[in-house]
Amino acid sequence: MRYFIILAFLLFPVACFAQQDDLMALLNDQVEEPINYAEATFKGSRLINGHTVQTRKSKAFEFLISHRFGRLNAGVYELFGLDGANIRLGFEYGLTDFLTIGLGRNSFEKTYDSFLKFRLLRQSSGRVNVPLSMVYISSAAFKTLKGQEQYTNHVSKLFYTHQLLIARKFGSKLSLQIMPTLIHRNLILEEQGKNDVYAMGVGGRMKITQRISLNSEYYHRLNTVVGDENFNSIAVGVDIETGGHVFQLHLTNSRAMIEKGFITETTGDFFKGDVHFGFNVSRVF
Amino acid sequence: MTQKNMKLKETIFTILMLLMFLGTQAQDSKFFTKDSYAKFYSEAPLENIEAHNEQVQSIIDIAKNDVVISMPITGFTFEKSLMQEHFNENYMESDKFPKAEFQGVYTSATPIDMSKNTTYEVMVKGNLTIHGVTKSISTKGYIKVENNTLIATTTFFVKVADYKIEIPRISFKNIAEEVEVSVELKYQPFKS
Structure with a gap:
């Protein structure tokens, strides 16, 4: 009998703790494993000049x-470039979680741009395992600068960009993205060679x-002509x-802030110091 | 084999049988929910923040007075979608710590009787795990019997700093140091 009492006392608290653990295990057995979507692969909708796979949430x-x-x-006389700024104002709206539309106006060549950003794949783990996020972007740009005789009609001032953004968030710190791109220019100068420019972008954040x-x-x-x-556009920056x-400060050899500009019309050599300071400030409502 | 040993064996056997019996009995005393409700509310000078979660899972055992609760952090929805993103990405790190869990016991002045529709005031005590940090908490709650189902409710405060959730100084005026958590669990009898 004495053994029984000792044993009972010894077993009792163990049994108590074990029960709650068992109950938690039982609870976990009842519920389906959730789908864990990769949130915030990038902080902003722009990596630096180009887009990221981030779409705006619905509304x-x-x-x-x-x-x-x-x-x-450009030196002190131009206050290291600060005297002259190109400005783009952009408005973007999430029609649904997977479709964002946007409008922008650029001071450079008084260009208007619009885009449609459609999420095809969303990286997730858990019950549904998707290794990558994928977004398709189609955008158009329209120059309205006056006095350019070579442009004979409105159609010839149009530019189109098609991009596939493929990104993966590796853990909480590192995200990488590749951006195969096609840019079509309705009208070009003879020395520009081809109407279509193919490009491959790579980027990331840490x-x-x-x-x-x-x-x-x-x-x-990929298809530059003699x-x-x-x-080629190079950019490095910091997101705060x-x-x-989201405040993004960066250094880049490109002055344009839309694809047809920074991919096909970058005139600066980054390694010879033709570097522009720039920033993006994003406010989400 | 001695007489004493025999007796011990018998008693152990009896205990085991008793435990097994209790174990089978317990099946009927368990109640389960997987889509109950939790809310948190943060009141700060610049803004009040509220988030709702309708994926709260729990089992309560009214024979043993045990209760376990689990909720996915990504299940919290906010009015502003960006706030929800920051909540998961910057504060709760929900990819590393996907769930908040509670394991504990409750005490009630009178045992819960499923045959009568009444409300019991209970004290709940146990371990709350949020953001990978476990703290013991105790709070008052209510368990209501309603036609063979149970509705358990409680409200308590969680100190954000206790769970190593860092709030940058720039956001001090946006986020309360103590957040009010309300839980409403609607249990059905558990069928295994």
Whole structure:
């Protein structure tokens, strides 16, 4: 009998703890494994110049102000480029979680642009395992600058871009993206060669704290012609996120903030100091 | 084999049988829910934030007074979608810590009788795990018997800093240090 009492006392608390653990195991058995979507592969809708796979959530509205200043190697006289700025104002809206539309106006050549961003795949783990996020972007740009005689009618001032953005978030810090791109120019100068330009972009971000990340982006044109004096677009930058704002500060050899501009019309050589300081400020409502 | 040993064996056997009996009995005393409701509310000078979760899972055992609760962090929905993204990405790190869990016991002045529709005031005590950090908590709650189902409700405060959830200084005026959590669990009899 004495043994029984000792045993009972010994077993009792063990049994108590075990029961709750069992109950938790039982509860976990009842519920289906959830789908864990990769949230916030990038902090903003732009990596630096180009888009990321981030689409706006349904009914969310984003206002994006972007500046690219002049060249740093312009020296003190131009205050390292700060005297001259290209500005783009952008408005973006999430029609649904997977479809975002946007409008923009660029001071450079007084260009208007519009785009449609459609999410094809969303990275997830758990019950449904999808290794990548994939987004298709179609955009158009329309130049309204006056006094350009070579453009004979409105159609000839149009540019189209088609992009597939493929990204993966590797853990919480690192995200990488590749961006196969096709740009079609309705009318070109003879030395520009072909109407269609194919390019491959690569980029990524590395979070250094919860709210700050380092970004980089490079677009390589695949079918350049002899005599084309443009350069491939290179950009490095930092994202700072504070509540509803994302501040992106960067250095790039491109001055345009839309695809047809920074991919096909980058005139600066990054490694010779033709570098522009720029920023994007995004506010989501 | 001695007489004493025999007796011990018998008693152990009896205990085991008893435990097994209790174990089978317990089946009918368990109640389960997988789509109950939880809400949290943060009141701060600049803004009040509220989020709702309708994927709260729980089992309560009214014979043993045990209760376990589990909820997916990504199940919380906010009015502003960006807030929800920041909640998961920056504060709760829900890819690393996908669930909040509670394991505990409750005490009631009178045992819960399923044959009568009444409300019992209970004290709940146990371990709450949020953001990978486990803390013991105790709170008052109510269990209501309603036509062979149970409705359990409770409200308590969670100190954000206790669970190592970092709030940057710039957001101090947007997020409360203590967040009010309300839970409403609607149980059905558990069928295994």
